[in-house]
Amino acid sequence: MISYLDHAATTPMRSEALEAMMPYLYSYYGNPSGSHSVSRQARDAVEDARQRMALHLGCDPGELVFTSGGTESDNLAIMGVAKARPGKVLCSAFEHRGVLAPCGEVGAILINIDHDGLLDMKHLKSLLDREVSLVSVMLANNEVGTVQPINAIAGLVRTDAPQAVLHTDAVQAAAWMDIARVTSDVGMISVSGHKVGGPKGVGALVIRDGIPYAPLLRGGSHERSRRPGTHNVAGIVGMAAAFDAAAKARDLEHRRVMELRDYFWELLSAIPGIHETAPDHSTKVPGVLSVYFDSLDQQDLLVLLDEQGVCASGGSACSSGAIQPSHVLIAMGYSVTEARGAVRFSLGHTTTREEVVHAAEVVRSAVAQLRGDS
């Protein structure tokens, strides 16, 4: 039996997304930038998807740019603003690497994260001034699941750094939260298709009108020249359908997955030496359960879980697929040793009670084996 508890890495496609995409993988093959009837079919699909995505993200359709995914959206936001308006850049210390890496390139200052996985607002306030051009804080963290007080952050940025653009990486939040409702004061928003049940290789970036932005890619005038390149028509259609389906099922899924996650923790918490990181469930998206085990190597544990069909993840997987201690947990003040014993389980729209029960039993016996008491 496979217990897939890595939905934060990617979640299975929703059937609605697959169905919506199929015609655009074969029948409607037009290039949406053309001027004839075949092109128009494809363009209509892209523009229809844009309108629906704009509703989900709370922006005008013209403010929404289709990209190849979360990492590209993050890069376009950081590099695009840094290029158009050079200045001080701030980002939280536990951003996804899609934000951290470009921020590092433009010499960004890191905003502290507290032990509960929430942004240190005092530190943010102390860093804000008229020189700040960009602030990037993720909406929900990918490893521990904590949701940042983005409205309060937006308010602080508006008063203390009026020149600054606020960007949020909402890639992990999109599966669980009504983005339009919570990000109305945010200038730029990144989302990804496959984290909400759409296909991989497609995402979107909201760039509100008036925001200083210089494109990174040069070429055609697609996406109002903000992101040239022929559209991934089927991907865009699939993403929009996935967002529709996720929005429709949100309340139900939210409650169901939260109950499963809490039940899973109830089962796991019986294991000696297990601790939950960011243990306050009220601050987290429902799908994520991040734990660490005393004196245990996450790499050992993940190998044993994999052998028994339990899919979970450690820190950030690097390009070679190996696991390194999580920079997220380090930013939250956990020791390297604690971070080395950390495992993230993430549940999603397809998770069942059987998977959770199976996974808990496998984790229990794997930990016992590694501790030598099996």
Next chain:
Amino acid sequence: MRVLAAMSGGVDSSVAAALLLDMGHEVTGVTLRLWGGESDSGCCSVADVDDARRVARTLGIVHHVIDDSELFMDRVVMPYIRAHAGGVTPNPCIECNRHIKFGSLLERARRLGYDAIATGHYAKVERLEDDSYVLLRGNDPLKDQSYVLSSLTQDQLRSLLLPLGDMHKSKVREKAASLGLSTAGKPDSLDVCFINSREGRGNFLAKYTDLHEGEIVDSSTGKTIGRVDAVELVTPGQRKGLGLSGGRRYALSVDVAARKVIVGSAGQAYEAGLQLKDITWTTQGRVDEHLGGMRFGATEEGQCTQGRGGEYLDGKRVLVQTSAHGKVRNAMYRDGLVIYDQPERLVSPGQTVAFYSYDFPDMVLGSGIVERGISAEETERQFRQLESSVDISSVDIKPVDTSLVDV
């Protein structure tokens, strides 16, 4: 058996994994990620991880990537840097084998419930009737890698499979090609895996430690005859790269603290023996039993006396090898001291010496690390001290006196 096969992405470990499958073992592949920085090839690069994964897919086995870069930094890279900073040239591959491949990886394999680990080294492990294990040279004399495994112990040999020990490299490549492995034609990796060729050793070390300009001093005249950019990069025995004109001059010793490289003629670049440290024994039992073939009873109780100018030294016959594919020298061993039968070209402090059995020349006995070379005069002195029945191990070893390096 459940075997964890270390796969570097090269042809040897790929074929080793395939052979284990042929033998009926339950095989899982593992690639260690050891180095975050740039590297050309070897154990560390991402491209090699991809190669290993491709091979595992072709073989239909599960493959894991394990990050051990912190331990690698701690046990292999930093000691390498510190050694160079002290004017010593170590062999990082041997330290990696000792601490990483047959250290942390073996421990991990045991934790994960594997019966053994396997690598693509050209050497053989054989189990004896008394349930002890011996490490033997590989059958391919050009590829034999027993030298880099010479620091392994019984506990490590017990859980180690080396499927390539009987094979020649050409057969390994043939096997890889017949299996359609993408690594069949991949060139052998030769260099230190954490240093890339564009950067080179000097630039690499300069990132971590201060390098110092120094004088080149002629051993016979005591005069300064040149300069080097970094004394830390000079290895005793080295001839090239000293920038000296006229006559062949060899680096005899390096004194980092005094910023001096002592050079001499080819004839001076010889030594009579080696003082070793960090001795490990591969064979089971007490040190004496390893030496002189006592285990196999081929000589008279392993005792041997070696005549030298009318003087005699009690010691054990042993074969020593001081580099991966270097020549094998006849020597005597006692208490960390190796005395060659004939003076040999000098070996840099920090290098590993592998011991092989005199009676069974393919059998590894153990290893040690060169602390310093011993001149002929010093040997004579020690013989004299021995005559007055002073144990060699208690001989007070003084720092290298370069005036004595004159054979």
